[in-house]
Amino acid sequence: MTRGENDRMKSNNPHTGWASRSFDTLNILLLLITVATMVIPFLNTFALAFSTNFASMQPGIVLFPKEFSIEGFSTVWNRMQLYIPFVNNIIVTVVGTVGHVLLCSMAGYVLVQQGLPGKKWMVSLILLTMTIPGEAIMIPLYVVNKELGLLNTLTSLILSGLVSGFSILLMRNFFMTVPSEMGESARIDGAGDFRIFVTMYLPLASAGLATVSLFEFVSRWNQFTPALLYINDHAKYTLQIALKSLIIDTDSTSSNFVITTNVRMAGIVIALIPLIIIYPYVQKYFVKGIMVGANKE
Amino acid sequence: MKAVWKFKSLYLMMIPIMAYFAIFSYYPLVRGLTISFQDFRLIGNRPFIGFQNYGTVLKDSSFWHVLENTLLLGGGTLIIGFIMPILLALSLNEVFSTWFKKVTQMVVYLPHLFSWVVVGGMWIMMLSPDTGIVNQLLKLLGSDKPIAFMSSESYARWVMILTSVWKEMGFTCILYLAAIVSINPALYEAARIDGANRWQLVRFVTLPSLVTTMKVVVMLNVLGILRMFDQIFVMRNGAIAKSVDVLMMYTYQKGIMEFKIGVATAAGFLVIVATLLITFITRAIIRYDEG
Numbered sequence: 361m362t363r364g365e366n367d368r369m370k371s372n373n374p375h376t377g378w379a380s381r382s383f384d385t386l387n388i389l390l391l392l393i394t395v396a397t398m399v400i401p402f403l404n405t406f407a408l409a410f411s412t413n414f415a416s417m418q419p420g421i422v423l424f425p426k427e428f429s430i431e432g433f434s435t436v437w438n439r440m441q442l443y444i445p446f447v448n449n450i451i452v453t454v455v456g457t458v459g460h461v462l463l464c465s466m467a468g469y470v471l472v473q474q475g476l477p478g479k480k481w482m483v484s485l486i487l488l489t490m491t492i493p494g495e496a497i498m499i500p501l502y503v504v505n506k507e508l509g510l511l512n513t514l515t516s517l518i519l520s521g522l523v524s525g526f527s528i529l530l531m532r533n534f535f536m537t538v539p540s541e542m543g544e545s546a547r548i549d550g551a552g553d554f555r556i557f558v559t560m561y562l563p564l565a566s567a568g569l570a571t572v573s574l575f576e577f578v579s580r581w582n583q584f585t586p587a588l589l590y591i592n593d594h595a596k597y598t599l600q601i602a603l604k605s606l607i608i609d610t611d612s613t614s615s616n617f618v619i620t621t622n623v624r625m626a627g628i629v630i631a632l633i634p635l636i637i638i639y640p641y642v643q644k645y646f647v648k649g650i651m652v653g654a655n656k657e
Numbered sequence: 658m659k660a661v662w663k664f665k666s667l668y669l670m671m672i673p674i675m676a677y678f679a680i681f682s683y684y685p686l687v688r689g690l691t692i693s694f695q696d697f698r699l700i701g702n703r704p705f706i707g708f709q710n711y712g713t714v715l716k717d718s719s720f721w722h723v724l725e726n727t728l729l730l731g732g733g734t735l736i737i738g739f740i741m742p743i744l745l746a747l748s749l750n751e752v753f754s755t756w757f758k759k760v761t762q763m764v765v766y767l768p769h770l771f772s773w774v775v776v777g778g779m780w781i782m783m784l785s786p787d788t789g790i791v792n793q794l795l796k797l798l799g800s801d802k803p804i805a806f807m808s809s810e811s812y813a814r815w816v817m818i819l820t821s822v823w824k825e826m827g828f829t830c831i832l833y834l835a836a837i838v839s840i841n842p843a844l845y846e847a848a849r850i851d852g853a854n855r856w857q858l859v860r861f862v863t864l865p866s867l868v869t870t871m872k873v874v875v876m877l878n879v880l881g882i883l884r885m886f887d888q889i890f891v892m893r894n895g896a897i898a899k900s901v902d903v904l905m906m907y908t909y910q911k912g913i914m915e916f917k918i919g920v921a922t923a924a925g926f927l928v929i930v931a932t933l934l935i936t937f938i939t940r941a942i943i944r945y946d947e948g
Binding site for chain 2: 380383384387388390391394395397398399400401402404405408417418419420421422463464466467469470473475476477478482485486489492493494495496497498499500501502503504519520522523528552553554557578581582584585588589600603604607608621624625627628631632635639642643646
């Protein structure tokens with residue numbers, strides 16, 4: 361575009377004039393209000409988490425810690441032993457995410473192979489699982505886990521959602537961009553499918569792996585209903601369940617001291633931190649993942 | 658057969674996946690269907706009793722009550738949760754400063770990342786009548802009496818609807834923004850040459866280009882209505898349970914709290930049937946299959 365054209369574009373630009381400018385101002389103002397409704401709750405939570413027991417119980421509009429203190433954190437971590445569910449959560453999240461990514465990408469790899477007899481059937485069976493609402497079969501799933509002797513084990517939580525149709529299709533769509541000749545020539549050289557999958561396909565679909573891992577990490581970290589159903593034993597509690605009883609069921613705590621607001625908010629902040637750390641990456645891959653995932657067939 | 662043998666390692670790789678789906682998707686589905694026709698006890702024999710469990714559910718007035726709550730909460734979330742992200746995306750699209758745009762996107766997407774325990778816990782704290790920030794702000798604006806949002810039946814449903822919209826608004830908005838980015842700029846150019854003003858550009862170029870995304874969003878949200886559980890489980894309390902308890906809450910209470918597994922499973926299958934029905938109707942109404 362030449363300079364002259366550029367200028368003409370500008371004068372032709374509808375974003376000028378009085379009405380347009382007042383619209384812009386109003387628009388920005390409304391957006392700022394929206395942003396405020398998102399930012400203030402988090403500021404409020406962080407500020408209260410870092411306040412003293414006493415200060416956190418006082419009324420007021422708190423956006424910065426009133427009397428800075430980490431007693432909320434030390435109470436929730438040491439006295440209420442939040443480290444136990446925190447560690448459980450890490451185990452379930454990490455093992456579950458790694459397993460999920462490996463299994464789903466393996467299935468995705470199989471589904472991009474040409475001329476595989478029965479592939480249509482596999483795809484239909486996988487698509488069908490995506491239409492079964494997980495919540496509606498929560499009681500039968502509870503029965504199945506009970507019969508397999510998995511109740512009160514972290515294994516039940518790792519197994520819950522270990523493979524998902526959504527991730528399989530997502531990985532398949534990423535693998536579709538890998539030229540199939542590459543695999544063919546490796547096969548002629550005597551490489552097996554598993555080796556081709558691990559050494560050639562996985563590295564080429566690293567964006568897909570990142571997308572699926574991040575989605576899975578977030579949803580596992582936040583996993584709630586399965587833990588609620590399968591876990592009774594306090595030693596096996598995961599973070600969300602422990603937080604639920606800490607924050608919300610004021611009466612269900614084992615000890616007999618008052619849980620102050622800073623303690624509750626400290627629990628929330630602890631649950632937020634890992635997600636905030638990975639948030640920049642989630643943002644980077646999120647739209648990409650959605651676009652590829654939406655393109656189902 | 659020879660062709661199948663050639664692909665044996667591929668089938669081998671598929672075995673764990675298919676086994677997983679067999680055990681954790683299909684078996685529970687079939688098993689659940691059987692249980693829903695049984696007088697299911699954890700120990701002892703489990704006689705088949707026909708449609709009795711379904712009868713029990715359908716005759717239970719509290720089932721109809723939670724159905725009503727589900728439809729009200731779901732409908733409210735569906736409508737407000739449909740409009741808000743579009744408005745947000747359109748108004749973000751009008752912003753010139755890419756810096757402001759980026760920061761706003763980043764912030765509005767944030768709540769989607771967190772669990773309902775976290776989000777619910779934050780809002781319960783903020784809506785508390787004594788110390789919560791919302792009542793403090795209202796006081797600043799001149800309201801004299803604090804409002805007990807979380808224990809008043811008249812506010813409870815609105816709290817659930819609005820917090821749910823608050824949580825998912827940014828996520829949906831980003832879907833729209835991604836669609837807006839992919840609109841062919843030549844369309845805007847052509848409309849501008851025809852003398853279209855800003856509002857007309859939005860009305861005749863941007864909005865029509867978003868219809869496909871709108872359909873996807875509506876489908877996703879409709880499917881979500883009957884599944885609503887975490888939010889309600891976390892945010893309900895005795896005072897408001899009557900106006901916010903939803904279908905899944907009913908299933909959970911019947912199955913896990915009262916151990917009426919047969920009845921709970923029957924309720925679950927009614928939910929599946931209702932989901933299929935609603936999906937089918939919505940697909941027809943929005944002409945989902947036409948792209």
